[in-house]
Amino acid sequence: MSTSQTAAFVRKDMLPPQDPPTSQAGLVKWLRENLFASWFNAILTLSSVFVIYLLVTHFYPWFRHSVWNANSLAECRTIIAANWGEGASGACWAMLRERWHQFIFGFYPPELYWRPIAVFLGLLLAVAPVLFTQLPRQMLLFSLAYPLLAIWLLWGGSAWPVIMIAAGFGIGFLALRFLDEVSSILAIVAAIVAPILFWLFAVGPLDDVLSKAIPLAIEPVASDRFGGFLLAITIGAGGIALSLPLGIILALGRQSNMFLIKSCSVMFIEFIRGVPLITLLFVASLLLNYFLPPGTNFDIILRVMILVTMFAAAYIAEVIRGGLAALPRGQYEAADALGLDYWKAQRLIILPQALKISIPGIVSTFIGMFKDTTLVTFVGLFDPLKGIPDFIRADFNWKGIYWEPFVFVGAIFFILNFSMSRYAMYLERKLKRDHR
Amino acid sequence: MTEPHFERDIDRSHMQVSDEVAIQIENMNKWYGQFHVLRDINLTVNQGERIVIAGPSGSGKSTMIRCINRLEEHQSGRIIVDGTELTSDLKNIDKVRSEVGMVFQHFNLFPHLTILENCTLAPIWVRKIPKKEAEETAMYFLEKVKIPDQALKYPGQLSGGQQQRVAIARSLCMKPRIMLFDEPTSALDPEMIKEVLDTMIELAEEGMTMLCVTHEMGFAQAVANRVIFMDQGQIVEQNNPHDFFNNPQSERTKLFLSQILGH
Ligand SMILES: Nc1ncnc2c1ncn2[C@@H]1O[C@H](COP(=O)(O)OP(=O)(O)OP(=O)(O)O)[C@@H](O)[C@H]1O
Ligand SMILES: [Mg+2]
Numbered sequence: 108m109s110t111s112q113t114a115a116f117v118r119k120d121m122l123p124p125q126d127p128p129t130s131q132a133g134l135v136k137w138l139r140e141n142l143f144a145s146w147f148n149a150i151l152t153l154s155s156v157f158v159i160y161l162l163v164t165h166f167y168p169w170f171r172h173s174v175w176n177a178n179s180l181a182e183c184r185t186i187i188a189a190n191w192g193e194g195a196s197g198a199c200w201a202m203l204r205e206r207w208h209q210f211i212f213g214f215y216p217p218e219l220y221w222r223p224i225a226v227f228l229g230l231l232l233a234v235a236p237v238l239f240t241q242l243p244r245q246m247l248l249f250s251l252a253y254p255l256l257a258i259w260l261l262w263g264g265s266a267w268p269v270i271m272i273a274a275g276f277g278i279g280f281l282a283l284r285f286l287d288e289v290s291s292i293l294a295i296v297a298a299i300v301a302p303i304l305f306w307l308f309a310v311g312p313l314d315d316v317l318s319k320a321i322p323l324a325i326e327p328v329a330s331d332r333f334g335g336f337l338l339a340i341t342i343g344a345g346g347i348a349l350s351l352p353l354g355i356i357l358a359l360g361r362q363s364n365m366f367l368i369k370s371c372s373v374m375f376i377e378f379i380r381g382v383p384l385i386t387l388l389f390v391a392s393l394l395l396n397y398f399l400p401p402g403t404n405f406d407i408i409l410r411v412m413i414l415v416t417m418f419a420a421a422y423i424a425e426v427i428r429g430g431l432a433a434l435p436r437g438q439y440e441a442a443d444a445l446g447l448d449y450w451k452a453q454r455l456i457i458l459p460q461a462l463k464i465s466i467p468g469i470v471s472t473f474i475g476m477f478k479d480t481t482l483v484t485f486v487g488l489f490d491p492l493k494g495i496p497d498f499i500r501a502d503f504n505w506k507g508i509y510w511e512p513f514v515f516v517g518a519i520f521f522i523l524n525f526s527m528s529r530y531a532m533y534l535e536r537k538l539k540r541d542h543r
Numbered sequence: 544m545t546e547p548h549f550e551r552d553i554d555r556s557h558m559q560v561s562d563e564v565a566i567q568i569e570n571m572n573k574w575y576g577q578f579h580v581l582r583d584i585n586l587t588v589n590q591g592e593r594i595v596i597a598g599p600s601g602s603g604k605s606t607m608i609r610c611i612n613r614l615e616e617h618q619s620g621r622i623i624v625d626g627t628e629l630t631s632d633l634k635n636i637d638k639v640r641s642e643v644g645m646v647f648q649h650f651n652l653f654p655h656l657t658i659l660e661n662c663t664l665a666p667i668w669v670r671k672i673p674k675k676e677a678e679e680t681a682m683y684f685l686e687k688v689k690i691p692d693q694a695l696k697y698p699g700q701l702s703g704g705q706q707q708r709v710a711i712a713r714s715l716c717m718k719p720r721i722m723l724f725d726e727p728t729s730a731l732d733p734e735m736i737k738e739v740l741d742t743m744i745e746l747a748e749e750g751m752t753m754l755c756v757t758h759e760m761g762f763a764q765a766v767a768n769r770v771i772f773m774d775q776g777q778i779v780e781q782n783n784p785h786d787f788f789n790n791p792q793s794e795r796t797k798l799f800l801s802q803i804l805g806h
Contacts, residue, residue, distance in 0.1 A: 435649075435651075437647060437649055437650075437651035438651060438653065440614055440647065440651060441645075441647065441651035441652070441653070443612075443613075443614060443640065444612055444614060444640060444643075444644075444645040444647075444714075445640070445641075445664070445665035445669065445713075445714075445717065446637055446640035446641035446665060446669045446717070447664075447665060447668060447669060448633075448637065451668050451669075455664060455668065456653055456664075459655050460653075460654070460655050463655065538655075
């Protein structure tokens with residue numbers, strides 16, 4: 108072997124690297140590599156630039172001619188014509204100035220706007236510890252209590268029914284906690300049956316007594332006052348919160364060895380996926396009335412939320428099933444060999460990994476569902492995309508206003524959905540970093 | 544087949560086979576559909592025995608030891624582990640599984656949990672041991688397998704040999720009375736095989752009851768008190784290592800040994 112002695116004619120030090128020639132550096136190089144790498148590439152680049160040019164020149168004037176101060180569409184048009192000449196087109200944002208609150212709150216009583224605002228801020232607070240694990244875990248207690256608090260604030264009325272619902276969950280939790288020592292199946296059954304019995308038989312009488320003793324009520328707001336983004340976010344957030352657990356249960360059910368559970372899950376998933384959402388919404392608005400005992404006043408928003416949840420859950424179940432199938436058998440075997448029972452193995456080993464794989468699909472489903480909440484317009488609810496604009500157009504002042512509501516509502520949907528998709532990417536990266 | 548030799552002498556002072564029966568398998572049969580994988584298996588393992596199971600690929604070695612903790616279900620005959628018979632009764636299965644540790648060919652660590660969490664998960668959730676105590680136990684066993692400094696890493700950050708030692712520590716944290724190994728070194732590079740075998744030898748020295756499917760005949764000679772040869776779903780021959788290697792009885796054993804030892 109030769110030694111590392113340096114011969115006299117060999118340079119000892121490396122020369123500093125020379126600057127690359129200009130054709131290989133900076134902007135020129137970047138353009139060349141990314142936009143003009145070949146003839147075909149160059150043609151594509153030029154035609155894309157042309158399309159972008161057409162779009163911008165077409166839409167830019169419309170935005171530039173915007174009018175913010177006017178009392179009607181006709182007034183907007185006069186102002187635009189005066190400023191930019193006859194025939195110029197422009198956006199009439201004055202409509203938003205006058206009607207923005209209807210896009211946001213629908214027909215919620217204006218003096219009570221603080222309630223949905225508080226609920227929305229509460230939503231951010233409740234969701235934060237779920238989204239960001241760095242935050243203190245105690246915040247999750249608020250997240251748990253939040254849904255009922257939100258329901259009470261949004262719809263108002265007596266607080267007792269809501270407290271009773273919470274009490275039912277408390278009973279279920281206690282049953283689970285103390286019967287788990289005896290048998291985990293018994294515990295699960297009791298945790299489901301006990302609250303239902305409580306809600307069915309104890310809530311009515313208790314509510315009467317308590318409401319008389321201590322009236323705890325705020326002004327009620329009926330469901331037909333809801334509209335705009337208040338409605339979309341209520342249905343969307345409720346659907347998201349409910350469809351994930353339901354989707355997990357359906358996915359596990361579909362994998363189950365128990366024939367009945369498996370076939371029920373498969374039928375549910377395939378039926379829901381095979382039917383358009385609008386059909387389900389009509390079911391919510393019309394058919395459920397036939398099945399429910401006469402006289403029950405089952406809130407339309409709640410009905411829609413349940414069906415939207417079922418719809419999203421079926422898709423989420425399929426996404427999660429893919430995640431479950433991607434896990435190697437060894438994970439199940441190791442969990443079994445350590446003596447973990449089915450539920451513990453699922454909760455501690457299988458689902459955390461399967462859900463991680465499924466994040467992109469789950470978030471796409473959420474985004475799709477949130478956008479689909481605009482379909483509630485077909486059952487007479489005032490969604491922000493069609494219901495509210497149509498209502499505004501019915502006003503003589505704003506008759507004929509067309510693009511502005513779409514642009515405005517589309518922009519808000521975009522911001523909300525884009526944040527969801529960004530968060531999903533953050534989560535994916537974070538989980539990857541944690542586990543490698 | 545590489546034959547690692549073990550530099551140090553093996554301490555046999557604790558390797559005592561007691562009269563107490565740890566595992567009893569009687570006339571056990573298993574089918575996969577029409578395929579008869581295990582035929583009339585009879586096997587008694589006493590507490591403290593160290594058994595190596597060898598045999599050609601597909602002979603049913605894995606299937607047999609996986610029946611012992613019910614990762615596979617047998618169709619006829621009886622399996623009694625530590626006095627508990629394995630039936631479809633879930634209580635019995637859970638009881639047996641918490642007494643029997645298992646180490647797999649592909650480690651099967653939980654990739655989303657740290658090494659420490661891998662080791663404390665089952666003690667906390669199955670044995671209901673307080674977290675702090677479980678962590679102390681875990682660190683004790685991680686030190687034993689010589690990787691305490693990796694406790695906060697994730698499995699993906701460790702080498703194969705280290706992962707397999709973590710898998711052994713994870714099983715030991717449940718304080719099992721019996722350990723099953725299914726080709727624990729087959730997925731490892733040669734230089735890592737030795738570190739895993741060393742860990743297993745230490746375990747044997749402490750008197751653990753072990754059933755080990757392996758092709759490491761050096762390990763068999765060093766620590767096993769019995770070698771079992773399986774072929775086509777049957778136990779063809781069993782003997783102490785000395786006689787098994789020097790004086791095999793059946794033709795099939797001879798053929799297998801000549802292939803595996805390269806004579
Ligand atoms: N889930 C299964 N379904 C059907 N047949 C199976 C299944 N698992 C194993 N077998 C078959 O059972 C036989 C025994 O398999 P087993 O894994 O026990 O063999 P082995 O002795 O461990 O082999 P190896 O040394 O390759 O690990 C093989 O023929 C195999 O193809
Ligand atoms: Mg095998």
